[in-house]
Amino acid sequence: MTTPAVPRSRIYLAFAAVYLLWGSTYLGMRFALETMPPFFAAGGRFVIAGALLYVIARRSGAQPPARVHWRASFVVGSLLFLAGNGGIMWAELTVPSGPAALIVATVPLWMALLGWLFFGNGRPGFRAFAGLAIGFAGVVLLIGPGEIEHQVNPVGALVLVFSAFAWATGSLLSRRLPAPPSALLGAAMNLFAGGVLLLIASLLAGEWGSLRLETFSLKSWLAVGYLVVFGSILGFTSYIWLLKVVPPNRVATYAYVNPVVAVFLGWALGGEVFTPQMLAAAAVIVTAVVLITSATASRSAPRLNLSPAARVPQTGESPSTV
Numbered sequence: 218m219t220t221p222a223v224p225r226s227r228i229y230l231a232f233a234a235v236y237l238l239w240g241s242t243y244l245g246m247r248f249a250l251e252t253m254p255p256f257f258a259a260g261g262r263f264v265i266a267g268a269l270l271y272v273i274a275r276r277s278g279a280q281p282p283a284r285v286h287w288r289a290s291f292v293v294g295s296l297l298f299l300a301g302n303g304g305i306m307w308a309e310l311t312v313p314s315g316p317a318a319l320i321v322a323t324v325p326l327w328m329a330l331l332g333w334l335f336f337g338n339g340r341p342g343f344r345a346f347a348g349l350a351i352g353f354a355g356v357v358l359l360i361g362p363g364e365i366e367h368q369v370n371p372v373g374a375l376v377l378v379f380s381a382f383a384w385a386t387g388s389l390l391s392r393r394l395p396a397p398p399s400a401l402l403g404a405a406m407n408l409f410a411g412g413v414l415l416l417i418a419s420l421l422a423g424e425w426g427s428l429r430l431e432t433f434s435l436k437s438w439l440a441v442g443y444l445v446v447f448g449s450i451l452g453f454t455s456y457i458w459l460l461k462v463v464p465p466n467r468v469a470t471y472a473y474v475n476p477v478v479a480v481f482l483g484w485a486l487g488g489e490v491f492t493p494q495m496l497a498a499a500a501v502i503v504t505a506v507v508l509i510t511s512a513t514a515s516r517s518a519p520r521l522n523l524s525p526a527a528r529v530p531q532t533g534e535s536p537s538t539v
Contacts, residue, residue, distance in 0.1 A: 223462050234447075234455035235471045240478025242448040243314035244487050246306055248440035252433045254424035255306035260415030262441055263298055266449030267409025270401060279399035282406060289394035290406040291414065296387025298411025299418060304380030311373035313489040316359055318479030319502050320377040325472050325509045326352040327385035336389045344508050352505030359498035400457055408449060473506040 249258045275281075282290075309317050326349050332338030341349070356378065359369055396403045419425060456471070480499060483489035 228459070228463060231455040231459045234452050235459065236474045237478055238447045238452040238455075239471060240318070240475040241482055242444055242452070243305075243309070243318045243475075243479040244482045245440045245444045245448065247309050247314045247483075247487060249437045249444065250306065250309055252437040253441070254419060254422075254428070255310060256303055256415050256419035256422055257424045257428065258437075258441055259298070259303050259306045260412045260417075260419055262444045262449060263302070263408045263412030263415060265412075266445045266453075267405050267407070267412055269445075270405035270450060270454070271409060274399050274402035274405050277399075277401070279397065279402040282397045282402060283395075285395050286397050286403070286406065287410070289391075289396065290403070290410040292394060293387050293391045293407050294409075294411030295414055296383045296390065297407065299414040300383035301380050301387065302384075302411070303415050303418060304376050304383065308373040308376040308380065311370035312377065313369075313483055314487060315476075315480035315483035315489055315491060316369050316374075316495060316498075317377055318476040319359055319495075319499055320356055320374060321381050321384075322472055322476045322502050322506055323352050323356060323378070324381045324385050324388075325506050327382050328389065329509050331382075331385055331389055336393075344511070348505045348508030350505075351508065352502055355498050355501030355505055358501060359495065401454065404453060404457060408453070473503045476503065 246258075249262075305317060305321060312320075329338075329341050329345050330349060333341055356374075359374070391407075397406070476499065480491060480495070484491045
């Protein structure tokens with residue numbers, strides 16, 4: 218139940234931020250990639266967002282984090298942002314933003330499976346197992362044979378599947394690692410640590426040797442700015458706040474609203490083609506996620522954390538990716 222003192226208008230605005238802003242980040246990433254290398258763009262985004270949130274948290278009274286908190290943040294950041302978001306950015310070099318969002322929507326499926334096998338969340342019921350099977354079938358349908366010119370790149374799609382797996386693993390692991398008392402500070406540290414690791418990956422991948430700031434288009438700069446402000450700061454903090462005032466199963470609906478937003482924006486603003494095969498895959502994947510999230514919400518076992526930053530309050534609750 219929501220807290221009576223919280224105005225419904227604030228809750229609606231927060232949901233709009235998580236639904237629309239996180240859903241729009243896939244197209245934002247694609248625009249950034251038009252002239253920027255993937256790891257550099259992602260790393261810069263998260264370092265800036267994490268630093269800004271860190272300053273805000275400290276000025277709001279958060280105590281300085283301990284060294285153990287930073288170690289945990291780099292572990293979580295390596296999974297959520299280096300492997301998770303970094304993989305998404307790289308994959309979007311070859312996979313349109315709409316299909317990419319649909320594949321990443323399988324995060325709740327991985328959460329349910331990994332939570333059962335390795336994190337003691339309990340055995341999923343029949344509905345959850347059905348959702349797992351249907352969800353993976355949807356990914357196969359999305360990646361599988363179609364019209365040659367509209368087929369999703371299989372390598373990019375597999376990287377997206379791995380990114381979703383890493384995101385889920387990081388979310389579950391973050392619940393067991395030490396975190397600072399301030400949820401906002403923990404979120405800032407995760408973002409900053411992930412950004413630093415992405416910039417290191419950018420250096421090792423040779424991106425820095427070919428960096429020419431003058432070749433970055435205004436469109437790409439604006440896209441990164443949008444991702445920092447609207448995706449990482451407003452969207453992420455709205456998600457954290459919602460987890461404190463709204464039942465988790467309601468907040469988890471982001472998992473099947475984001476892909477719908479991403480597919481629509483990719484078609485409307487990005488000139489992406491939406492084929493009948495993609496439509497069918499979208500329906501299958503969204504159905505699977507609904508089954509998983511509703512089955513999880515109905516159980517009395519430990520709650521499933523569906524967020525990209527699961528350590529706020531256990532974390533932010535990334536999506537969005539992230």
